[in-house]
Amino acid sequence: MFNDSFKRGAAEGFRAFLPLSVGIVPWAVVTGVAMRSIGLSPLEAMGMNAIVYAGTAQLGTLPLIAAGAPLWLLVLTALVLNLRFVIFSAALAPAFAGYTRRRRVFSSYLLVDGVFAVLSERILKSDDPHWRWGCYIAPSAWCWVLWQTFTLVGVLGAGVLPANWSLEFMATIALLVMLVPMSATRPMLVAALVGGLGTVLLRGLPLKLGMIAGIALGIAAGFAAEHWQRGGRRA
Amino acid sequence: MSEGLWLWITLAAIGSTTILTRGSFIIPGERARLPATLQRALRYAPAAALAALVAPDVLLADGELSPFNPRLAAAVVVTLVCLRSRNPWLPFIAGMGVLLLLSKGFGLG
Structure with missing residues (x-):
């Protein structure tokens, strides 16, 4: 083992x-x-x-x-x-x-x-x-x-x-230390920005579902950005 | 006694959500495969989730948008330090330094 x-x-x-x-x-x-x-x-x-x-x-x-x-x-x-x-x-x-x-x-x-x-x-x-x-x-x-x-x-x-x-606040710093190098590519940066801002803007949703909605939006935005970037290169 | 027992039942019930969510796809193994496209989209989950945890903490104060607060200033400094240095401890020192200087030293937030 x-x-x-x-x-x-x-x-x-x-x-x-x-x-x-x-x-x-x-x-x-x-x-x-x-x-x-x-x-x-x-x-x-x-x-x-x-x-x-x-x-x-x-x-x-x-x-x-x-x-x-x-x-x-x-x-x-x-x-x-x-x-x-x-x-x-x-x-x-x-x-x-x-x-x-x-x-x-x-x-x-x-x-x-x-x-x-x-x-x-x-x-x-x-x-x-x-x-x-x-x-x-x-x-x-x-x-x-x-x-x-x-x-x-x-x-x-x-x-x-x-x-x-x-x-x-040290916990937040630790999360940022992980997030910054991860966001080096454009689709990842898009996923992070949409995920973060989405969570903040949707904070009014009941049962704290704003965070889940924000993460889902961030994933979708990152994936869309990846396709858009690839499509752009091909054109 | 019954109150103590009830508390342990409550804790077990709350704990069940830990294993239910974390094991939701890992425990079923082969039987729960996601479509390949969705699996590839999930590569963006860590970045989106980390940002979703950080953003409310640095952008909100008492549930309201607060663009000028010590935590946001500290987060900006931490981001700059992460971009310029590989030292693993420096972001913590710089971030807490800025936060404590602004909130204790200048009495902000």
Whole structure:
């Protein structure tokens, strides 16, 4: 299982993801503090962290849990906040199709934005299943450990940690660090601009569906730009 | 006790959306293949999704468009740093520096 090409894949995946993973740290701490602030015990907070393992869905549902919202509303909100992973799952599925079912379930649970954003293209291009697995699982497992560790810091340090330093902005910086080099080609830039502005302009849609609509528009615009660019060259 | 149990049921229900969405295409494996065209279009998903996560955070303040706010200024600086340097830590230092300088130093936003 841990042969040479697995190790080479793991090293490449880990190296590409390591600098960006620092952005997870403040985000995890903030999530830990937020879970304690609505009255979850440390055990309940870390349980939620392990079971849900999705920062956006956790932060998004906390106010609803605190308000005693009905279960269906909690699930619906979490579903909408996680909906972008359906797109990621569809994009990555061909790379995982040959693996065992247990491995597919495990890798689904570990799927996060950062690893998908930085490594999906490399993983899909590789013909070597061992290399692919290493390249995916090493940074994903690292991300899980980092997330659990620093959420625990937030959970235990809630009340002691200084607020008001806007440290959660480091998560946004990490996303930008991934986004900028990705937008080097014109269709990618179009996809990013339409995806971002679309989400902002559609923010009035109910149930936070504006983000999903924005992502869908961005994908369509990028694809259209690619065809338009190719057509232009041919003419 | 029953309240504690109910909370764990709630957490499990919320958690089910994690595996449902992330596993939606990965877990069925060969049985859920998307058409090739759609698969190629999905190459634009990471860029669109990252921008969709970033844009509201830097363009909105209290749910309203806010073109002059410290977070947008910091995001512009981060973008410029990413274009000019390969140093992986510099965007974080520059971005947080600008944000804290503008919001704490000058009392903006």
